[in-house]
Amino acid sequence: MKTKRKLQSDIPNAGPSSALSTLPVDALPWKTIKTTSFSGLDAGGGMMMLEELDDVAVEWVQDEGGAKKARFIVRLYRHMWSTADVQPAPNSKGKGKAKETKNGKRIAEASNQGIDGEDEDETINEDQEITGDDEIPSFSRVEEEDMNEVDQEDHLGDEAFDDTLLPQWSSIPLHPILKRSLSKLGFTKPTDIQARALPVCLAGRDVVGVAETGSGKTLAYALPILSYLLRNPRATTSKRTLSSLILCPTRELALQVVDHLNTVIRQTFPEKKGPPRISVGSVIGGLSAQKQQRILDRGCDVLVATPGRLWDLIKANDDLAAEIKRIRFLVIDEADRMIENGHFAELESIVRLTERQSRLSGRGAAEEEDPVFAATSSLDDVSARSDMQTFIFSATLSKDLQQNFKRKKRGSQKGDKKSSALADLLEDLVERLDFRDKNPEVIDLSPEGGVVAMLKESMIECVLSEKDLFLYYFLLRYPGRSLVFVGSIDGIRRLVPLFELLRVPVWPLHSQLQQKQRLKNLDRFKTSKNGILIATDVAARGLDIPHVDHVVHFNLPRTADAYIHRSGRTARAQNPGFALQLVSAEDKNVQRSLMRSLGRDIDIPDLPIEGGFLPKLKERIRVAREIEKAQHGVKKENHDRNWLREAAEAMDVDIDPSMLSDGDDPDAPFAKSQNIGRSGKVVELKEELNRLLAEPLIARGVSARYPTSGSKVIVGDLLSARGHPTLLGASSTSAYDEIQFAKKKKPKLSATGERRSKQIHR
Numbered sequence: 029m030k031t032k033r034k035l036q037s038d039i040p041n042a043g044p045s046s047a048l049s050t051l052p053v054d055a056l057p058w059k060t061i062k063t064t065s066f067s068g069l070d071a072g073g074g075m076m077m078l079e080e081l082d083d084v085a086v087e088w089v090q091d092e093g094g095a096k097k098a099r100f101i102v103r104l105y106r107h108m109w110s111t112a113d114v115q116p117a118p119n120s121k122g123k124g125k126a127k128e129t130k131n132g133k134r135i136a137e138a139s140n141q142g143i144d145g146e147d148e149d150e151t152i153n154e155d156q157e158i159t160g161d162d163e164i165p166s167f168s169r170v171e172e173e174d175m176n177e178v179d180q181e182d183h184l185g186d187e188a189f190d191d192t193l194l195p196q197w198s199s200i201p202l203h204p205i206l207k208r209s210l211s212k213l214g215f216t217k218p219t220d221i222q223a224r225a226l227p228v229c230l231a232g233r234d235v236v237g238v239a240e241t242g243s244g245k246t247l248a249y250a251l252p253i254l255s256y257l258l259r260n261p262r263a264t265t266s267k268r269t270l271s272s273l274i275l276c277p278t279r280e281l282a283l284q285v286v287d288h289l290n291t292v293i294r295q296t297f298p299e300k301k302g303p304p305r306i307s308v309g310s311v312i313g314g315l316s317a318q319k320q321q322r323i324l325d326r327g328c329d330v331l332v333a334t335p336g337r338l339w340d341l342i343k344a345n346d347d348l349a350a351e352i353k354r355i356r357f358l359v360i361d362e363a364d365r366m367i368e369n370g371h372f373a374e375l376e377s378i379v380r381l382t383e384r385q386s387r388l389s390g391r392g393a394a395e396e397e398d399p400v401f402a403a404t405s406s407l408d409d410v411s412a413r414s415d416m417q418t419f420i421f422s423a424t425l426s427k428d429l430q431q432n433f434k435r436k437k438r439g440s441q442k443g444d445k446k447s448s449a450l451a452d453l454l455e456d457l458v459e460r461l462d463f464r465d466k467n468p469e470v471i472d473l474s475p476e477g478g479v480v481a482m483l484k485e486s487m488i489e490c491v492l493s494e495k496d497l498f499l500y501y502f503l504l505r506y507p508g509r510s511l512v513f514v515g516s517i518d519g520i521r522r523l524v525p526l527f528e529l530l531r532v533p534v535w536p537l538h539s540q541l542q543q544k545q546r547l548k549n550l551d552r553f554k555t556s557k558n559g560i561l562i563a564t565d566v567a568a569r570g571l572d573i574p575h576v577d578h579v580v581h582f583n584l585p586r587t588a589d590a591y592i593h594r595s596g597r598t599a600r601a602q603n604p605g606f607a608l609q610l611v612s613a614e615d616k617n618v619q620r621s622l623m624r625s626l627g628r629d630i631d632i633p634d635l636p637i638e639g640g641f642l643p644k645l646k647e648r649i650r651v652a653r654e655i656e657k658a659q660h661g662v663k664k665e666n667h668d669r670n671w672l673r674e675a676a677e678a679m680d681v682d683i684d685p686s687m688l689s690d691g692d693d694p695d696a697p698f699a700k701s702q703n704i705g706r707s708g709k710v711v712e713l714k715e716e717l718n719r720l721l722a723e724p725l726i727a728r729g730v731s732a733r734y735p736t737s738g739s740k741v742i743v744g745d746l747l748s749a750r751g752h753p754t755l756l757g758a759s760s761t762s763a764y765d766e767i768q769f770a771k772k773k774k775p776k777l778s779a780t781g782e783r784r785s786k787q788i789h790r
C-alpha cells in the first residue's frame with residue numbers, strides 16, 4: 029500500500045538542531061486523513077492512504093560525504109521539539125523556510141520547492157524553547173500531550189441535544205453528539221431494525237439481529253458502541269485501548285464499515301483538527317500488514333477486520349491478543365458469509381480469545397494441544413471482560429440457527445435433513461460464542477420471500493448463448509448504475525473485454541484482482557452514473573453503493589441467501605430498485621429451487637423486450653466476439669511466454685529473447701494488451717465494429733429520416749427530449765416502472781431476437 033504524507037507547519041523556530049532529540053520517522057505522530065472516497069485512491073490510482081503531520085519543519089543537513097539529508101523538526105510537546113532524520117528520495121526536493129507569525133514568532137514551513145534554497149538555516153530559530161529534557165519521549169507520551177489538548181475541545185457537543193429536532197429518536201438514549209450527527213445526516217427516524225435493536229444493545233444486552241438488506245444494520249450495532257465510547261472517554265494518560273472488534277467477511281465491507289462509522293463520528297465537528305474523539309482502525313487482507321500493525325501499535329478504539337489478516341497479526345503479537353481478550357464489544361457482521369468464505373478457523377480462534385476463564389478452564393487438557401491456546405498461552409493473566417456484549421447481524425440467518433443462538437444447545441437442531449456442512453459450522457460458532465447474556469435478544473425482521481418491498485424483480489428467458497445479447501440490450505435500454513453478478517471469474521474475464529469492445533463502461537470485481545484494483549474499480553463504479561460492475565459474489569454482501577439502479581443475475585446464484593444479498597445491493601434504505609434474472613433452459617431447475625427456498629412460486633414477470641433493436645445488437649456482439657476471440661489468442665500467447673520467462677528465471681537458464689514477449693494480465697483492459705490489434709484480421713474486424721457502433725439504433729416502425737411519419741411517430745419525443753438517449757423510438761421508461769406493464773404469462777421464447785420480438789413487443 030502506498031501512503032502519501034503531507035507536512036503541515038505551524039511551529040515556532042525550533043532552535044539549535046544539536047539540542048534536539050531524534051526519532052525514527054515512523055514514530056512521529058502521523059494522522060490519517062479522510063479522503064473523499066472510502067478507498068482513498070488518488071487520481072493516479074496509487075495512493076491508499078494520506079497521512080498528515082502537523083507542526084513540522086524540514087531542515088536539510090549535509091553528512092560527511094556531502095549527501096543531503098532531510099531532518100524533520102517536530103513539536104512533540106507544547107515546549108518540546110524532536111527531529112526525525114530521513115534520506116531524501118532520489119530527485120526529491122524540499123526546503124525549510126521561516127516566516128513571521130502575527131505574534132511575532134517565527135514559523136518554520138516545510139515545502140518541496142528545492143533543496144538548494146538559500147533559506148535553509150532559517151528553519152532553526154534561536155528563540156526555541158527547550159525543556160532541557162534530553163530523554164526521547166515515548167509515543168504514548170506524545171499522545172498523552174495530544175490528548176490533553178484535544179480533550180478540552182472534545183467537550184464540545186456533549187451538551188444535551190434538543191429532542192424536538194429529532195422526535196423519532198427521542199426514546200433512544202444515544203449520546204447527544206450522535207443525535208446531532210444523525211440530524212446532520214438527515215436520518216430523521218430510526219429504521220425498523222435500529223428502533224428494535226438499539227434500546228436492547230444500549231441496555232447492555234447481547235443481540236442477534238436479522239433484517240433485510242439495506243435496512244441500516246450497521247448503525248444498529250455501531251451506534252451503541254459509539255455512544256458507549258463517548259460516554260466513557262479513555263483515560264488521558266494512556267494510549268487508546270481497543271474497546272470494540274467488528275469482524276466482516278470481505279475487505280470491501282470492512283472498509284465500508286470504517287467509512288460509515290467515521291462519517292457519523294466526524295459529522296458533528298467536521299472542521300475540528302487533531303485526533304478524532306473515537307478512532308476506527310482496519311485490518312484487512314490485501315493491504316500492507318506493516319502499516320496495519322503500525323495503526324494497531326498507535327492504538328485505536330474500534331477495530332474493523334477480516335478474520336484471516338487479523339488472526340495472522342494476533343499470532344505475531346501478544347499485545348494485540350491481549351487487547352482483543354479485553355474488548356467490550358464483539359460484532360460479527362454477516363456471520364453466515366464469514367463461514368462460507370472459509371474463514372471459520374480464524375473466526376473461531378478470534379472468538380475464543382473473548383471467552384471467559386470459567387469456560388476455558390472447563391475444557392481441560394485437550395485445550396493445551398489447541399493452536400489458539402498455543403498462540404495465546406502467555407496471556408493467562410489477562411482475562412476476558414465479564415461485561416462484553418456480542419452483536420451478531422445479518423440479512424440471512426436461518427430460523428433454526430436463530431433458535432440455537434437463544435438456546436445455545438449444541439446440536440439441538442442438528443440432524444435436520446436440511447442442515448448442511450455450513451449450517452453445522454455456524455452452529456459450532458454459536459457454541460463457541462461466550463454470550464454474557466443468558467438469553468440473547470433475537471430480533472428477526474427478515475421480510476417474507478426474502479427480498480425487500482421496494483425491489484421489483486423481472487426476468488428474461490433466453491437461450492444460453494444469447495445471454496450476452498440480452499444483457500447488452502438491457503444495459504443500453506435502461507441506462508443506470510448496474511451491478512451484474514456472474515457465476516465465475518472466467519465468465520467475468522470473457523464479458524468485460526466483450527463489453528469494453530462494445531464501449532459499455534464496465535469494470536470487473538472478483539477475488540483474483542489485486543486489492544488495489546478491486547477498490548479502484550469499486551470507486552469508479554460508485555462515481556459513474558451509468559457504470560457497470562461485473563462481479564462475482566465478492567460484491568454480494570453488505571456493500572452499500574449509493575443508487576445502484578439494477579442488479580442483474582447473469583447467472584443465477586445457487587442459494588437463496590446469495591440471491592437475497594445480491595439483489596439487496598439495490599433497493600436500499602427505502603429506495604426503489606430493480607433485479608433482473610437472465611434465465612436459460614439450463615437455469616430453470618436452479619430458479620425453481622431458489623424460489624422454493626424463498627417460499628415463492630416462479631411468479632416473476634417477464635421484462636418486455638423491444639425486439640426491433642435486437643438484430644443490430646446481435647450483429648455488434650457477433651463482431652465483438654470475433655475480435656475478442658482473435659485477441660484472446662494473442663493474450664494467451666503472451667501469457668504462455670510470460671510463464672516461460674518465469675520458469676526460465678526459476679531454473680536459472682537463458683532463453684532466446686525471440687521466444688519471449690511482455691507478459692499479460694488476464695484482467696488488463698484489452699486496449700492495453702500487448703501485441704493486440706496487430707493482426708490484419710483484428711484491424712478489419714475493429715473497423716467493422718466501429719461502423720456498426722456508429723449506426724443508429726432505431727425501433728421497428730420508426731423512420732429516422734421522416735420522424736413525422738412511419739408506424740411509430742417520434743417527432744414528439746424528439747421535440748420534448750422525452751425519447752431514449754440511444755435507442756431511437758424507445759421510451760425512456762425505467763426498468764422499475766416498465767414491469768408494471770409486463771404480462772405475467774409469457775410466450776415461449778425462441779433463440780432469434782426477430783421472432784421473439786414479435787411475441788413480446790408491447
Ligand SMILES: Nc1ncnc2c1ncn2[C@@H]1O[C@H](COP(=O)(O)OP(=O)(O)OP(=O)(O)O)[C@@H](O)[C@H]1O
Nearest residue numbers: 215217218219241242243244245246423570572601
Ligand atoms: N436511520 C436511517 N435513516 C436513513 N438512512 C439510514 C438510516 N440508517 C442507515 N441509513 C443508510 O441506509 C443505508 C444502508 O445501511 P446499511 O449498509 O447499514 O444496511 P445493511 O442493513 O447493513 O445492509 P446489508 O444487509 O446489505 O449489509 C446506508 O447508506 C445508511 O447510511
